[in-house]
Amino acid sequence: MQSQAKPTDPQAETAAHDFVYRKLRSRIIWGEIAPGESLTLRGIGKEYSVSMTPAREAVRRLAAEGALSISASGRVSTPVLSNERIEELAALRALIEVELASRALPRAHMALIDRLQAINHNMTEIVQNRDAVGYIRANLEFHRALYLRAQAPAMLALIETVWLQMGPTMRALYTRLQRSEAPHYHRLIIAALKAGDEPGLRLAVRSDVTQGLKMLAG
Amino acid sequence: MQSQAKPTDPQAETAAHDFVYRKLRSRIIWGEIAPGESLTLRGIGKEYSVSMTPAREAVRRLAAEGALSISASGRVSTPVLSNERIEELAALRALIEVELASRALPRAHMALIDRLQAINHNMTEIVQNRDAVGYIRANLEFHRALYLRAQAPAMLALIETVWLQMGPTMRALYTRLQRSEAPHYHRLIIAALKAGDEPGLRLAVRSDVTQGLKMLAG
DNA sequence: CGTTGCTTTTTGTGATCACAAGCGTGCTAT
DNA sequence: ATAGCACGCTTGTGATCACAAAAAGCAACG
Numbered sequence: 001m002q003s004q005a006k007p008t009d010p011q012a013e014t015a016a017h018d019f020v021y022r023k024l025r026s027r028i029i030w031g032e033i034a035p036g037e038s039l040t041l042r043g044i045g046k047e048y049s050v051s052m053t054p055a056r057e058a059v060r061r062l063a064a065e066g067a068l069s070i071s072a073s074g075r076v077s078t079p080v081l082s083n084e085r086i087e088e089l090a091a092l093r094a095l096i097e098v099e100l101a102s103r104a105l106p107r108a109h110m111a112l113i114d115r116l117q118a119i120n121h122n123m124t125e126i127v128q129n130r131d132a133v134g135y136i137r138a139n140l141e142f143h144r145a146l147y148l149r150a151q152a153p154a155m156l157a158l159i160e161t162v163w164l165q166m167g168p169t170m171r172a173l174y175t176r177l178q179r180s181e182a183p184h185y186h187r188l189i190i191a192a193l194k195a196g197d198e199p200g201l202r203l204a205v206r207s208d209v210t211q212g213l214k215m216l217a218g
Numbered sequence: 219m220q221s222q223a224k225p226t227d228p229q230a231e232t233a234a235h236d237f238v239y240r241k242l243r244s245r246i247i248w249g250e251i252a253p254g255e256s257l258t259l260r261g262i263g264k265e266y267s268v269s270m271t272p273a274r275e276a277v278r279r280l281a282a283e284g285a286l287s288i289s290a291s292g293r294v295s296t297p298v299l300s301n302e303r304i305e306e307l308a309a310l311r312a313l314i315e316v317e318l319a320s321r322a323l324p325r326a327h328m329a330l331i332d333r334l335q336a337i338n339h340n341m342t343e344i345v346q347n348r349d350a351v352g353y354i355r356a357n358l359e360f361h362r363a364l365y366l367r368a369q370a371p372a373m374l375a376l377i378e379t380v381w382l383q384m385g386p387t388m389r390a391l392y393t394r395l396q397r398s399e400a401p402h403y404h405r406l407i408i409a410a411l412k413a414g415d416e417p418g419l420r421l422a423v424r425s426d427v428t429q430g431l432k433m434l435a436g
Numbered sequence: 437c438g439t440t441g442c443t444t445t446t447t448g449t450g451a452t453c454a455c456a457a458g459c460g461t462g463c464t465a466t
Numbered sequence: 467a468t469a470g471c472a473c474g475c476t477t478g479t480g481a482t483c484a485c486a487a488a489a490a491g492c493a494a495c496g
Contacts, residue, residue, distance in 0.1 A: 015292075016450070017278075040477065051451045056478085057278050060235075064282035066375070073458060074233075074478045088372040095313050154306040154383075157284070158376065165372075234480070258447065269481045274448085291488060292448045439496080446489070452482085459476075466469090 017054035020044065021061050028067045028078065029164050031136045031171025038077040039068070067164040078168040089166055090213040094206045096159045097143065101189070101205045103150035108193050115145055116190055123182040132174040136167070142186060146193075173212060183208060235272035238262065239279050246285045246296065247382050249354045249389025256295040257286070285382040296386040307384055308431040312424045314377045315361065319407070319423045321368035326411050333363055334408055341400040350392040354385070360404060364411075391430060401426060 014022075024044070027033055044055040059076055062068045069079040081089070119142045126134040140163060147156050185208035192201035232240075242262070245251055262273040277294055280286045287297040299307070337360045344352040358381060365374050403426035410419035 015448095042477070052478085053450050053452090057275065057449095060275050060278050061282040064279040066372075070478095075458085076478090085372055088370050091317070092314070092373060092376060095317055096310070099309070099313055152306050154284075154303055155310060158310060158380075162376075233478090260447070270448085271480050271482090275479095293488085294448090437496105439494105441494080442492085444489105444491075446487105448487085449485085451484090454481090455479085457476105457478085459474105461474085462472095464469105464471080466467105 015054070016048075016050045017057040017061075020048050020050060020054050020058035023048060024058055024062060025067065025164065028062065029136075029140065029160075029167045030133050031167050031174070032133055033078050033168050033171075035078050035168040035172055036080045037168070038075060040076065062164075065161045065164055067161075067167065079165065081166070081169045086166070086169065087213065089162055090210050092162050093159065093209040096155055096162070097147070097209055098202045098205050100147040100150045100152060100155055100159065101201050102198060103152055104146055104148075105193065105196065105198055105201055107149045107151065108146075112145065112149055113190060113193055116142060116186075116193070119145065120182060120186045120190070123186075127182055132171050135174055136170055139183070146189070170212070183211070185211060233272070234266075234268045235275040235279075238266050238268060238272050238276035241266060242276055242280060243285065243382065246280065247354075247358065247378075247385045248351050249385050249392070250351055251296050251386050251389075253296050253386040253390055254298045255386070256293060258294065280382075283379045283382055285379075285385065297383065299384070299387045304384070304387065305431065307380055308428055310380050311377065311427040314373055314380070315365070315427055316420045316423050318365040318368045318370060318373055318377065319419050320416060321370055322364050322366075323411065323414065323416055323419055325367045325369065326364075330363065330367055331408060331411055334360060334404075334411070337363065338400060338404045338408070341404075345400055350389050353392055354388055357401070364407070388430070401429070403429060 039059070041052045041055045041059065044059065045052050048055070059068060059070075063070050063076070066079070068076055070076055119138055123135065123138045123142070126138055144156075144160075147159070150156070185204055188204035189201060189208065192198075192204050257277070259270045259273045259277065262277065263270050266273070277286060277288075281288050281294070284297070286294055288294055337356055341353065341356045341360075344356055362374075362378075365377070368374070403422055406422035407419065407426065410416075410422050
């Protein structure tokens with residue numbers, strides 16, 4: 001029995017390809033998939049109970065965002081980043097995130113600062129549990145919460161594609177590193193926000209973003 | 219008679235979906251399609267003699283890059299940008315292109331400067347012919363030639379997606395504007411390159427990129 | 437004359453299939 | 467024992483179809 005097309009909704013709940021896209025995207029951006037790990041369309045389809053068609057569309061979309069790489073023969077895998085590429089992506093993060101933070105600063109209310117502090121507090125616990133995925137997840141949540149205040153959707157979308165590209169590599173980096181404490185630059189960010197200190201905020205964000213890179217080079 | 223699959227090559231020449239993607243991408247980035255213009259999968263397929271499948275994949279890829287927007291019901295059209303979004307995209311151009319130019323500077327040979335001058339010279343002719351598409355095309359060629367020297371593929375890829383998003387709107391802007399001369403900031407860029415003047419180069423690029431925006435606001 | 441209702445057409449979505457290339461495995465020959 | 471080759475399985479690609487929803491065209495009514 002082939003029930004053809006979507007049995008119930010068109011894309012009211014969310015289309016199948018979009019559902020698969022979101023699921024995969026989360027796994028990638030949170031570093032749940034190792035760099036260079038390969039995926040198959042049929043495998044993805046089976047995992048989410050859809051046919052190859054929506055799986056293919058989700059994969060194409062992610063590939064367009066740099067979250068997946070497709071070989072010449074069409075094989076799908078998470079990208080393995082060279083050191084040069086990591087440096088570039090970190091530079092992009094520094095460039096764009098500093099701008100976002102700067103734009104968010106005048107709009108930062110107390111509620112935002114409270115939320116950032118709460119997230120940051122959670123991170124100290126996560127770190128003690130040696131939970132790399134949880135760490136990345138909370139870290140992104142921290143940055144996203146801040147940048148949302150910038151009211152700059154295009155910039156936010158762009159920086160998220162950069163995060164996406166770094167996802168698998170970040171996980172490899174963090175598990176190798178085993179941090180012992182929450183990022184202390186986050187506290188500098190919060191302090192600068194409280195003080196309304198723009199230069200300090202820019203520096204703190206830039207430092208936080210490029211800090212991981214130094215460990216890689218060292 | 220259904221000849222199923224690709225009759226000759228797998229993706230040796232380039233897969234059908236990739237072919238369609240490239241064609242559409244060119245048309246969009248050069249401003250050959252007006253903002254808000256709508257496309258259909260069957261129409262695209264017919265235009266390039268392929269079925270809906272590769273057309274759909276090309277469209278998804280372009281949508282992921284922001285070159286096309288897809289309505290809640292799945293309808294495909296070129297995006298209509300709000301003024302706020304244009305300002306954001308221009309800010310992103312300024313941010314990233316200044317960085318790219320800066321990285322290209324130490325690598326800029328005489329051959330590059332000659333090429334930039336040649337492109338710029340062509341633009342004066344194109345302007346007199348009132349050829350908006352040709353203008354955008356040459357302008358992008360100018361910038362791309364410069365940024366290629368930066369040896370920063372991730373940054374270049376990112377900025378190209380920004381250009382893509384602005385494509386249709388740029389055309390609307392330039393036809394409305396009817397420039398009378400080639401962009402004079404290009405000459406400042408070339409001069410700064412020759413002199414090895416980094417601050418001057420950064421300022422010239424930033425001015426060139428944000429100049430179009432001012433006309434919009436005025 | 438405009439508006440509301442229904443019917444027809446258009447359009448995107450997802451499943452399925454045939455096909456070809458990739459890739460690995462195991463066998464054979466030297 | 468190792469190198470080369472052939473076979474089979476895996477995997478991506480593209481065409482086609484059935485379906486549902488949205489859009490457009492059309493008619494009848496206020």
